[in-house]
Amino acid sequence: MSGASWETPEHAEFRTRVRDVLAETVLPHADRWEEQGRPDPAVWKALAAEGLLALGHHGEAFLDSAILLEELGRTGYAGVRAGIGVHAYMATSYLDLFGTPEQKEAYLEPARRGERVAALAITEADAGSDLSRLSTRARPRDGGGLLVDGEKLYVANGSQASFFVALVRTREEAAAPRRGLTGASLLLIDADTPGVRRTAQRMLGWRSADICTVVLDDVAVPDDRVLGRKDHALMHVIRGLDFERLVAGLLAVGGVAHCLDLLNGHIRRRRVKDTPLYGHQVVRHAFAELTADHELVTQYGRHAALLHSRGELDSRTATVLKLKATELAVRAAHVCLQFHGAQGCLDESTAARLYRDASAGTIAAGASELLRELI
Ligand SMILES: Cc1cc2nc3c(=O)[nH]c(=O)nc-3n(C[C@H](O)[C@H](O)[C@H](O)COP(=O)(O)OP(=O)(O)OC[C@H]3O[C@@H](n4cnc5c(N)ncnc54)[C@H](O)[C@@H]3O)c2cc1C
Incomplete structure (x- = not known):
């Protein structure tokens, strides 16, 4: 997947750093967190120490956030990415936008330091x-x-x-x-x-x-x-929901990337009738179709992030992104599970987790049917 048109060498470097930090702070623990139903409390300070809970919500600084959100998705753990996304973006965006200086000091700043969740x-x-x-x-x-x-x-x-x-x-x-x-x-x-x-x-x-x-x-x-x-919360919530959908869309874009990586590896390894699965055209084409759609939705997500950074994001773009990215995640997870066969049906398999996780994505932050009505 090529980078965004706005991605500078500094952004590319930042992406690598974020991926490394998540590989260290999230991935070794995430299976255990899935079992215990929540991350270890230490994760908040660990991410804050790397500056990852205090990235910008607006302006050019949001482009770093867009990179973080995609990379959180790429971890493949939708539960973890949701918790961090809610903390660092969805909930705190209301403080950032509408908080008084005293509220920001008492709530937003400690949240950015990982001291308050x-x-x-x-x-x-x-x-x-x-x-x-x-x-x-x-x-x-x-x-x-x-x-x-x-x-x-x-x-x-x-x-x-x-x-x-x-x-x-x-x-x-x-x-x-x-x-x-x-x-x-x-x-x-x-x-x-x-x-x-x-x-x-x-x-x-x-x-x-x-x-x-x-x-x-x-x-x-x-x-x-x-x-x-x-x-008068209505006008605040409308603004907050657009941002929430942008965030949910970018997280899902990264989630699909993870799913396609898993699928790609599997269809190259798993052999049926003396050939890897990808030797069968029907499998190759299913993978190609998802890859092409992922390319489109990724570029659309990066376009939406750029619009947001310029203060030009409209509800329709945020809604289209959330709808298309989360629905692609469902399709990708289904194909991924199907080509894993019975192994994908094991509760503890990664394919099964991606399938379970994808189903919540089209409901949380606005069900797909509602989003279609909005569009
Ligand atoms: C994993 C997960 C995490 C969540 N996290 C949070 C959170 O942190 N904080 C929070 O406040 N909420 C959270 N939510 C709640 C989420 O925002 C709601 O689930 C969502 O707004 C939909 O509301 P509902 O579940 O009550 O579904 P309902 O409103 O009862 O809708 C049920 C179904 O009806 C259909 N539907 C809805 N509207 C229309 C329409 N206009 N036309 C046709 N069909 C329609 C859709 O298929 C929808 O799924 C979370 C949900 C999930 C699944």
Whole structure:
């Protein structure tokens, strides 16, 4: 795969360094993390020590982030990449965009140093694709601040998070269902506040992403933890979702690269009828088709990253990238598993993990059907 048109020799060098760091900090442990359902806490400081949790969210500096995101995908562990992606980009982007100087100092800077772990708590049992059904509520607390009640689901980094960026209804008169996101706010909720309870959710894929249910039971949140404009989260979330889809798309682009590397190696090694699998035209063509589509989606991802770095990324480009990259990941994982035969059906095989992981990619950060509607 050739580099992006914007990739300078310094970017290429950075890519090599990132790959080396991930080979050292992630790959030797990732199978164990899959089993235990979360990474070791030490990973955050290890990545921060290499500067990888503090890369830019905007401007030219985002191009380094685009490289990191692809390379995280290339590790082949979608759970790990999701946890890091949520921490360093999806959750913290709200702080970066809308945080006050005090909020940035208390939350964003420690997150960049790997001292505090960030999670994003948006989804609820009845509010996934349709956030108008959001039911987590905040009411005024005697003596000041807010009291929050509700239950958030599928929260990546859930058990390790030091704080949640949570979407909550803060204006009571808008609390009736089907009122869009009017009266909702983003709140910074410290995970050690009394009333916060977290329970691990065992998922089909993304097993190392530390996915949890987070119950909020009369959780006290001071007024200065409202992130952005109170009661006006809608415009923040729309902006955040475009960024989230760009990030998810770039992670998936790297994930497909890993899957194709695995498939390539396998079809060259595995012999059927006295010839390696790739000696059969049907296998070669399946591989070629995926490789060609990966080339297209990779270049589209790098184009989207460049647009974002110039402040020109539009919702449509972010949406197309997320849709196409995650759906290609599903196709690639299916072909990869098929050509592994029964070996690919073993629960502990890499092909099986890629297949499980790919299925979550077309749901998280916007289900494909919703994305098609948006396009
Ligand atoms: C592995 C994983 C990690 C996640 N991590 C987080 C996280 O860290 N924080 C967080 O807040 N949330 C997280 N989520 C939740 C994710 O954002 C939601 O799953 C997603 O928004 C879809 O919502 P839902 O699951 O409730 O599906 P629903 O909204 O119930 O939709 C079910 C299905 O209906 C179909 N559908 C949806 N909309 C339409 C439409 N308009 N037209 C036709 N069909 C449609 C799709 O096939 C969709 O999959 C995660 C999810 C997964 C799977």
